[in-house]
Amino acid sequence: MALTIIHKQVALQDAEPGMVLSDDLFDSQGQTLLPAGATLTEQTIASLARHEVEWLRIEAGRMSPEEEAAQRAHYAQRIAHLFRHQDDSPAAALLHAYIRKYRLGEEA
Known part of the structure; x- marks a missing residue:
């Protein structure tokens, strides 16, 4: 049985480089901005702000x-x-x- 990802909701302003997305991230038109598993960088965080992203679902661990x-x-x-x-x-x-x-x- 695969381990399940535990996630938490994080405001973009609180996102930090190195955090990993737990879900695909879409813009307001439904286009994929970043896939699940993408690691945030300073550049991606800045780009998400330009796309008016306010919240992210970030990996917070895995269930046993x-x-x-x-x-x-x-x-x-x-x-x-x-x-x-x-x-x-x-x-x-x-x-x-x-x-x-x-x-x-x-x-x-």
């Missing part, structure tokens, strides 16, 4: 396999609770499958 398993169990329990009164409609089943895929990585 035990922490990841606990998180997956929590998500599975929460999803089961949210869908406890689910009807038998195809739309509800599809929504349930998509949420499980998004949160738990299961096939939809």
Whole structure:
């Protein structure tokens, strides 16, 4: 099981060279400015300011396999609770499958 990245939200003004993005960063038109895993430099931080970026999601560590398993169990329990009164409609089943895929990585 792959380790999950822990991230934190950082204001651009607090970003420092050497920080690593945990997610792709997009501009207001949906164009990719930087990919996940990019390491910030002084130049990239200045460029992001020119693109009016205000917040970044930065890597803050990685979960251990035990922490990841606990998180997956929590998500599975929460999803089961949210869908406890689910009807038998195809739309509800599809929504349930998509949420499980998004949160738990299961096939939809």
